[in-house]
Amino acid sequence: MNEVLWKSRAQVEEIESDVNLALGDLREFADHHKLILNANKSCVSFFTTNKKLYNYEPRVRFDGQNISTVKHPKYLGVLLDPEFTCNKHIESLITKSRRRLNILKYISGRDWGANAETLRTTYIALIRPILEYGLPVYFCASDSNLQKLERVQLSATRIITGLRNNCPNKIVLYEADLQPLRFRGGAGLEKYFNKLISYGSHNRTSFFLRGWKRDQRLKKNSPMGLATELNLFSREIECHSLKIVLIHRKDYWEYSSIPNYSRP
Secondary structure, three states, X not given: XXXXXXXXXXXHHHHHHHHHHHHHHHHHHHHHOOOOOOHHXXXXXXXXXXXXXXXXXXXXXXXXXXXXXXXXXEEOOEEOOOOOOOHHHHHHHHHHHHHHHHHHHHHOOOOOOOOHHHHHHHHHHHOHHHHOOOHHHHOOOOHHXXXXXXXXXXXXXXXXXXXXXXXXHHHHHHHHOOOOHHHHHHHHHHHHHHHHHOOOOOOHHHHHHHOOOOOXXXXXXXXXXXXXXXXXXXXXXXXXXXXXXXXXXXXXXXXXXXXXXXXX
16 A cells, blocks of 8 residues: 655744644554554655755654654656656656566567667567656656656667668657657647536546646646646547536526427
8 A cells, every 4th residue: 555645834843743743544544444664664754846955854753653754765667856856757757667678679670689669569568668757746847857757768760660870860760650748748738628618617636637827836846837838738528537528518408498389
């Protein structure tokens, strides 16, 4: 069981107090449901734009012992960092994907290896999903970081096509029939946020996004801020919630319940 407690306030002391109280409630919940929580496997992370507090370690206790502070925790496969740059996550994606590039090298060959279509399919199935993992989170990273991911794909496309390093990147991508990751990223970001917003105000995430305002520096540099800047939102999308469909079709259902002879 993975649980996350999150608190945001202006004062660090208030955050520590609220988190400790929440941990006490969590302890009671675990005891009531006969669950065992291991403090040694738990960690605390502190995110702030105040550089003076970058090395601050919050005083959070659980079961009478201090919980260790981790600067770059991993949650659902995404490495978080207190500087909000996504550097660590992108570095981990590059490291993992470059290991799998060896698969392409092993099955490719000038005379005996797999053909280009097989290599392309292998790349799409085994390597590109790694490069795009957590895309809605890291797509707002700096161009230099995103370019590192593009270079990994270019390495794969040169293996697929057998073209040399002096061949222009656009030609290599064209021959491999692959789009740049930034193009796919923009389309993925648009699909992701529009799907969340379409859930309606009864959904907590959708309600938050509908009332989101781009008025703070962190929000301007966030994925939502980037999606707003690129004007990716559309109201003409299919509803992803049956509840919304029923609400939008309420007048129709009421009209349909009227006998035929009473209709105009």
